[in-house]
Amino acid sequence: MTVDDLLHHFSDLISWTCQEQVIKECFRLLKTDKLTDNYLALLLVTSCLERALGDVYLLENTICPSMLKDILSSSTLKKIFGPTVVQILRAVIGPPISLNLRNVIWHGFPTEQEISKRYTCFLLIVLPSLDQYLQGDIPHRSPIIFHQDSQYAEILQDINDMTSEEMKISMQTSSFIPKYQLTLWNHCIDLYNTDKPGLAMVLLLPLLEHALRCQFSIVNNCPGRTITAEATTLYTTLDEILDQYVTENVENKLPSEIGESIMEILMDLLTYPSGPRIRDRLSHGEADVFTFPKSLCTAVVIVTVHITSKYQPADDCCKKPWLKRIASWVNQYEALFHPVSLVKSKIKEVTKIAGQFNKHIEYTYTLDQRTHWNDKEIIDSNFQENDLITKETTAIINLLCNKWNIRKTIQEVLNSVFIGEMLNIKVQTFFRYKDSGSGNQDGEIINLLLRIVTECETVITQVFTALQTRQEQLKNKTLRSRQRNNLQSLIKCCFIIHQSLHLIVWLTTCDLVTIETKKLEEKKHIKCLKMVLQFTENLRTYTNSENNKWMECVNLSIKTMDKLKQFIT
Known part of the structure; x- marks a missing residue:
């Protein structure tokens, strides 16, 4: 059965999500049999499902919780879908004691080999199955529009001349990137260079978070806060990685390791309230991945390439003019959204x-x-x-x-x-x-x-x-x-x-x-x-x-x- 046939069969049953294009992309990715595409499909379907469930929650409430586990534990969802359906959802994408698929993959922990296709398929079956519990049309929130993209388009004009091959070589020789995730990183570059900035960001941001988490744990000498996501332990999130302190009285050493300018750019793009907050927007399904601004994607790619270059042999970097231009841009950067x-x-x-x-x-x-x-x-x-x-x-x-x-x-x-x-x-x-x-x-x-x-x-x-x-x-x-x-x-x-x-x-x-x-x-x-x-x-x-x-x-x-x-x- 082709993707179009699948969508035709399910069209009436997935319209309640108002994200038919995302679901179509998930089906297309599953058809390729590539592990990297399955990984990306799971990222997309979890954010899509969270957004859709949030819209259902808003049928009886005025403010949607920022965390999926709070939506799933609400009385509204139990009332509409019934306790059995909610329990199944909680078991798969719910709190840390569950499979916790949404958080595990969006925080960048697994490799592509660790994500079974059955998880993605199951969630894609769940989506049309939920339609039967809904009465009539559901109001939907409009996607976020990134007004900040023009500011980056203006300041990035003269340095965006990296080739796909150059970026991949830079990543292959960098100790910043965990080797077990290198295939996923290469796929990010392919997506970026085929003008799919939204999909590139969906895949790159969790990987970048995990690579930063690894460095955070090394420089701050806290290996217990790094590699794995466990049901009984709160893992280190991006907010903590970019924070000034590791604990109340212990300063974070990551800024001195990767540079304050890099930290400032990351906070501009990811955490400052007035900034684009692209990681939050994409992971919670608030942004349209198909209209995501190329300039914001380019900013993340450039700062990522610069970080990777800091973990390469010095001789590999000093001879490359494009890396020098990136380094100059990063070092002269002034915060836009502080x-x-x-x-x-x-x-x-x-x-x-x-x-x-x-x-x-x-x-x-x-x-x-x-x-x-x-x-x-x-x-x-x-x-x-x-x-x-x-x-x-x-x-x-x-x-x-x-x-x-x-x-x-x-x-x-x-x-x-x-x-x-x-x-x-x-x-x-x-x-x-x-x-x-x-x-x-x-x-x-x-x-x-x-x-x-x-x-x-x-x-x-x-x-x-x-x-x-x-x-x-x-x-x-x-x-x-x-x-x-x-x-x-x-x-x-x-x-x-x-x-x-x-x-x-x-x-x-x-x-x-x-x-x-x-x-x-x-x-x-x-x-x-x-x-x-x-x-x-x-x-x-x-x-x-x-x-x-x-x-x-x-x-x-x-x-x-x-x-x-x-x-x-």
């Missing part, structure tokens, strides 16, 4: 849109059409608050510049180019700011900075929306008298809103790049940041479409600048 990186990225976005204030104002403060497009058209010289905010802002800038023994004017400081130059200052991210509840409060500071600049972005966007709406109404002569006064007030207040927000963004930039110096005054500093956050939140409220309270924004800005000056003094 909290510090997120703050930097958000500051860049906000300074860019903040610089567009002038072009969004099409009318003068007297509501005449602008002709010269200079500041005099939109800044009312009789509006005393303008002078007051400039005075307060200048005082704050002078106070800080005096502290740092530099001389800068307000025009130089509140400038996107200057802020961009400050953001080029490197801030240590490795094993930093993991939480806000530890002894130091760096994590809380970073979180506050991110919230502040995010609020600034919202305020600017709301002001631009208000300008666009009211000015369009003015053009069309549909503004009522009260709305006309509101637009006039908005244009008159824009200078103060803009200058206040630009100062706040500059201050967050200063905080970020000087965070190492804040240790002795963290409590006072956090109190100041919370005050600034409250200010930006209030601005957000005043500037939303329901309020449009522009003079309140001005008064609040002046009041806050005075408070800031007191904090800095």
Whole structure:
């Protein structure tokens, strides 16, 4: 029977999974009789089954557990499928005391010879068998879309010139890769080079985890945490491998073994909450393997090749230009999804849109059409608050510049180019700011900075929306008298809103790049940041479409600048 015949026979019975393409791929892989294909099929069918069972769980619940064993032990599945079916599922893919197929293979323990085809076949029979217990259609969660792929596509353009043969030779001569899994590693390269990045990642990530686990156990002298998965022992997972500590007081030596840059890349790709978290997404069936971004796959392949090259004879590596290019890329890598990186990225976005204030104002403060497009058209010289905010802002800038023994004017400081130059200052991210509840409060500071600049972005966007709406109404002569006064007030207040927000963004930039110096005054500093956050939140409220309270924004800005000056003094 062909794969198409099988699918035609089972089509109605597997539609409940909403993963017909994955199941078809599993059948196709089983037909090849290659052990590596059977291994890949089991990885696919276990993640597919977990996702489908999670959708069933959500028929009666609002949040799906992150672990398959919790889904299988739920009353919802027992109610829908019955205790016998659930018991069978638990025996095969359930907790550690079961066969535990899902965890054993997704954590990279077995070789291809150790995975019998009967396991994959059994699960592929289970999938259509479960249909009979379901009543009607099941709502399905949409696959995860990886928005981070473009960032890697941009930074990987010049180094992705490895050939399949070169990568395989590199792996064959590297002591990093367990020899008993070399066939699986070679198959990963074949999948990558035949433009199947999703399938390549499904196979490569468990193998990479296991190879890292082996090195972790060697360098940390804990052989008991390495090679086997046992029912009575919790094995070492990727989160522990990439953690700062082996135990509470013992530091992980893996970073010094493979390099901090490699660890940073792995955490970016696999563990940081704002990153793609590709291992979690693929293993839990959240991502579509057939549309998986090639750039993310390339990033994992490149860092993997670099790790393998570190475990080769030195002469084998130093002569290969492509390995030198990879090494250069790895060594210069800066985290993309660490909290510090997120703050930097958000500051860049906000300074860019903040610089567009002038072009969004099409009318003068007297509501005449602008002709010269200079500041005099939109800044009312009789509006005393303008002078007051400039005075307060200048005082704050002078106070800080005096502290740092530099001389800068307000025009130089509140400038996107200057802020961009400050953001080029490197801030240590490795094993930093993991939480806000530890002894130091760096994590809380970073979180506050991110919230502040995010609020600034919202305020600017709301002001631009208000300008666009009211000015369009003015053009069309549909503004009522009260709305006309509101637009006039908005244009008159824009200078103060803009200058206040630009100062706040500059201050967050200063905080970020000087965070190492804040240790002795963290409590006072956090109190100041919370005050600034409250200010930006209030601005957000005043500037939303329901309020449009522009003079309140001005008064609040002046009041806050005075408070800031007191904090800095």
